[in-house]
Amino acid sequence: MLDIFYNRRSTRKFSDQPIEDEKIKKILTAALLAPSSRGLRPCEFILVNDPVLLEKLSISKPHGATLLKHSPLAIIIAGDKTLSDVWVEDCSIASIFIQLEAEALGLGSCWVQINRRYYNDDITSNEYIHDLFNIPDRLEVLSIVGIGYKAAERPPLSDSDIVWEKVSRNKFGGVFD
Numbered sequence: 001m002l003d004i005f006y007n008r009r010s011t012r013k014f015s016d017q018p019i020e021d022e023k024i025k026k027i028l029t030a031a032l033l034a035p036s037s038r039g040l041r042p043c044e045f046i047l048v049n050d051p052v053l054l055e056k057l058s059i060s061k062p063h064g065a066t067l068l069k070h071s072p073l074a075i076i077i078a079g080d081k082t083l084s085d086v087w088v089e090d091c092s093i094a095s096i097f098i099q100l101e102a103e104a105l106g107l108g109s110c111w112v113q114i115n116r117r118y119y120n121d122d123i124t125s126n127e128y129i130h131d132l133f134n135i136p137d138r139l140e141v142l143s144i145v146g147i148g149y150k151a152a153e154r155p156p157l158s159d160s161d162i163v164w165e166k167v168s169r170n171k172f173g174g175v176f177d
């Protein structure tokens with residue numbers, strides 16, 4: 001199980017190979033199995049594979065979304081703020097479940113942050129995406145995960161990436177060993 005955490009790296013360049021429908025179904029199954037506060041399940045998911053819409057998503061914010069333009073698939077993850085006050089946490093868990101299942105299936109993925117980001121000086125990224133997809137006001141977009149076959153493998157994380165100093169036991173700042 002730890003292997004998947006070492007091997008998952010953000011993938012921003014994908015090959016043209018389409019993702020099989022069974023794999024897409026498995027990724028969505030993982031997302032829908034994610035835990036949520038009080039089991040309220042506020043997360044909703046919009047699949048996007050239309051190149052015109054992907055290009056529009058890739059300009060949801062000035063930086064950090066361009067990878068979506070050439071992603072074979074993007075999943076918009078949105079939370080119902082009228083259903084849960086912790087939709088951000090719930091949608092974050094669903095987003096990472098999507099990324100980990102993608103990795104398990106031999107696919108690459110990258111999280112694109114939408115919540116608290118801006119399309120331009122006046123319009124939030126969330127508002128921009130609402131207009132594009134006619135999303136109801138009760139939903140807030142947390143993230144978009146771009147998914148596809150990796151154009152190239154990135155080196156996995158290694159033990160030198162693990163900052164054990166972030167961990168203490170019984171008192172803050174102690175050494176964990």
Ligand SMILES: Cc1cc2nc3c(=O)[nH]c(=O)nc-3n(C[C@H](O)[C@H](O)[C@H](O)COP(=O)(O)O)c2cc1C
Nearest residue numbers: 008009010011012063064065067110111112113114
């Ligand atoms: C909450 C969150 C927001 C992120 N937002 C973006 C983003 O908008 N665009 C992007 O290219 N990568 C984004 N990333 C990916 C991070 O940049 C990446 O996970 C980090 O640099 C570590 O690299 P790794 O995923 O390859 O281990 C985000 C990751 C997280 C967890």
